[in-house]
Amino acid sequence: MSTLKHRWPTWFALALVVATFADGLPALEFLAWLLVGMSVCYLIFGALRGELRRPGVLMLQTAGLLGFGVLAMVALAVDHSLGWYVLAAGWLGHAAWDFAHHRAKMVVPRAWAEWCFVVDLLGAAAMIFMS
Known part of the structure; x- marks a missing residue:
């Protein structure tokens, strides 16, 4: 039971994903801007926690924001049928970003990295299978 309690970010994330995708895909534009917003959250957390002052951290977080931002903009610029796959790739990349931050215990709280x-x-799976 304690393992289940420690996984509260996972349970919260599952509930959010089900609520978001239960009645179909939200607008591509909304999910693209959400990818950018998730990346901005890392900069905000890093600033609030003082982690951006560490050597190279601000540059890495800024590069992440720019990279995910480019993927979001490309997803919006191409035909929607292709845009869903580009955006899903961006979300999968952000999942890897979350995993790396969770393992490193840096920039964001571990619960945030797990949830994200x-x-x-x-x-990303919903975008791939529902588009």
Whole structure:
């Protein structure tokens, strides 16, 4: 039972993904901007926790924001049928980003990284299978 309690971010993420995708895909534009917003959250957490002052961290977080932002914009620029796959790739990339931050115990709280990993992974799967 304690294992289930420690996984509260996962349970919360599962509930959010089900609620978001239960009645179909939200607008591509919404999910693209959400990818950018998730990346901005890492910068905000890093600033609030003082982690951006560490050597190279601000540059890495900024590169992540730019990379995910480019993927989001490409997804919006191409035909929607292809855009869903580009956006899903961006969300999968962000899931890897979350995993790396969770393992490193840096920039964001581990609970946030766990929650975001599950949302990104399942959200990407929904985009791939529902588009």
